Amino acid sequence: MGEKPNLNYIKEIAGGNEEFEKKFLSIIQAEFPNEKKDYTRLLQEQELEESAKVVHKIKHKLGILGLNGAYKLAIKYEEDLKYGDTKLKDEFMDVLTTVEEFILKIA
């Protein structure tokens, strides 16, 4: 995956409010691993419509972390999953791994 996550958007929203920035990062750190876990489980169970709903939520976080290419990938993958198509799953998993590593790094 070429692009790297960043905190530009979060800093823009925070507008220098460090407390918010900290609180917001802790929310992402708490929410994202659960969403990744839910997505992985639902995919394994072939609950593709439900996994599309989780991809929908994750998509927002990709946008927040400045991953514009991954955001577009998630849009396509979410639609594909609704039609039972999982061909983008490996590419999407790479994105999730990248985000997970980034979240751990900023923790």
Add this chain to the structure above:
Amino acid sequence: MNCIIIDDELTARAIVAELCESCEDLKVIGQFSNAVEALKFLPHHQVDVIFLDIHMPMLTGFDFIETLQTPPRIVLTTSDTNFAIAAYSYPFIVDYLVKPITHGRFQKTMVKLQHTEYAPVTDEEREGVGAVPKEDHLYINIDRRLIKLKFKDILLIEAKGDYIEIKTTESFYRVHSTLKKIREKLPQSLFMQIHRSYIINYTKIIDIQDNSVLIERNVIPISRSNRPSLMQRLNLL
């Protein structure tokens, strides 16, 4: 303006709350992870603006809107661009924000809010949605005959391929149409869709079990996603 935020994603609620905080005119008086909780809150508080997500479990943003008798101004916040056109068919939806929401875009929403009244919409406005006709009947076209059906006589409508079947207290009609088309002609005060294949006149319900309702002798399935909005409509003891 008092506002509430409804979104199942905590990250999204935190962002909207922070954006609201940066606006002097907005005061966040509630945050909800699902629309059902918000429905309990609304009757007891003066809410001028709702920031509302569309994709949520239990009750979607649009299901929630349909349950509101006097909706305040609503700003949709979603990662899905597919509902923009549908959203603007509601006069009380002021803006449609695609996540992640930027400061600049939120400021434009604020301008829109400041330039629209935030008194609850009137019944006339609501009828302007196109979903609530003033008539008490509709006409259906069968073999080049226009047959008048009174809303109060309709029990249920079932989708059957390219047709819909309308059951009334006295008769049964098969019409070449879709549930979506007829739903737009029916008053929301009497009818609701409880399954992808069924619209019912909910005043005709005799009995409700876990996953079905009984209307005369017809057992109609309720889809899981529609059950909360049905329960909200009932005058439950």
